[in-house]
Each structure stands twice: as structure tokens, then as C-alpha cells.
């Protein structure tokens with residue numbers, strides 16, 4: 001029986017990938033190489049430092065650890081300049097409605113995101129109150145596909161993993177949910193998310209009845 005819903009942020013609640021893309025592209029330009037939208041697909045759900053490693057690999061560039069810290073900091077400054085301008089109308093279709101339906105049905109809700117900027121984004125979207133627990137990149141040391149972020153979310157909600165469902169748009173996130181022993185609803189392409197128990201285009205397609213059918 002599902003008692004708790006855990007939500008990834010980027011790609012599930014809001015499309016922040018477009019802002020990550022502009023910020024990474026700008027950094028690549030400063031280093032003298034191009035970064036495409038296709039390249040950006042590789043960074044979805046990946047932590048900031050791991051994303052930088054992929055960017056540097058694409059550019060064929062080697063940097064010291066200290067230089068990498070500075071580059072990641074600079075990228076984050078670009079990114080934060082965008083997300084601090086976000087408005088609630090950027091919430092993806094159906095996300096707010098489904099969160100409200102969960103609350104009305106007495107289901108516990110948690111955020112499970114790799115982002116260290118999750119609180120800033122939720123504040124801008126005015127969604128904080130709809131989450132009983134928020135686990136983000138500031139609370140975790142192991143990146144998805146490690147299940148840490150979702151196990152911490154379940155613990156914060158006092159829910160057993162077998163009573164939890166995770167909503168994820170990234171392959172590594174689906175793997176993290178399954179490794180945690182939870183149900184998973186994939187949001188996006190069935191080619192990439194085929195290990196999920198159910199795949200939908202977005203939370204606008206999700207109903208509470210479908211949660212019962214997962215089991």
C-alpha cells in the first residue's frame with residue numbers, strides 16, 4: 001500500500017534543465033568550446049561536480065581540483081541568477097495539483113533532489129508547504145543511482161520503502177528508487193526509463209487510482 005510519494009525536482013516538478021543548460025553553455029564558451037542541448041541531456045539528474053567533469057570531458061579540457069571548484073562556483077552563480085527570477089507559473093503541468101491530491105488523500109510527500117539549490121527553487125515556486133520533508137543535495141553525500149536521497153526521504157516521513165513511490169525523470173533516479181526498494185513512476189521517455197513500474201509524460205497524467213495499480 002502506498003503511503004508516501006517522493007518527487008525528484010528538475011524534470012518532474014519544474015524544468016530547470018533549461019537554466020542549467022544556459023549556465024553550462026556560458027561556462028563552456030568562456031573555456032573556448034561549444035556545449036549543445038544534446039550534451040545537456042547527459043547532465044540531467046547528475047550532481048554539479050559530476051556534471052562539470054562531463055563538461056570538461058566534452059571540451060577535452062583538464063583542470064586541477066581547485067580550478068574545478070572555481071568553475072563549478074562560477075556556473076552556479078550564472079544558474080542562481082536565473083532561478084532567483086522563477087515564478088510559480090513555471091511549475092510543470094499537473095505537479096501542484098497532484099501534490100495537493102496526495103495531501104488530501106493523507107499521503108506523505110517528500111522532495112528527493114540532487115540539487116543544492118532546491119530550497120531556492122521551491123521558495124520561488126511557492127511549493128514548500130506541499131512537502132512534508134525536503135531532502136536535497138545539501139543532505140546527501142552519494143549521488144543517484146545510489147538510493148541515499150530516497151532512503152533519507154522515507155526515513156524523514158517514517159515510511160517503509162515498500163510503501164513509497166518515487167517520481168523520476170532520469171535513468172539514474174529510477175535506478176536509485178529501485179535500489180531503495182520503492183515503486184517508481186518514470187516521467188519522460190519509455191526508452192530511457194523502461195525499468196520504472198509505470199511511465200507517464202508528466203504529473204498531469206497521474207491519478208491516485210494509478211498508485212493503487214502499481215502494486
Ligand code: B16
Pocket residue numbers: 008009010011017020043044045046047048051076112113114115116117118137170
Ligand atoms: P545544483 P534533480 C539535478 O536536479 C539536475 O537534474 C542536474 O542537472 C543538476 O546538475 C543537479 O540537480 C545538481 O544541481 O547544481 O543546483 O546543485 O533532477 O535531482 O532535481
Ligand code: MG
Pocket residue numbers: 008009010011012044045168169170173
Ligand atoms: Mg530530475
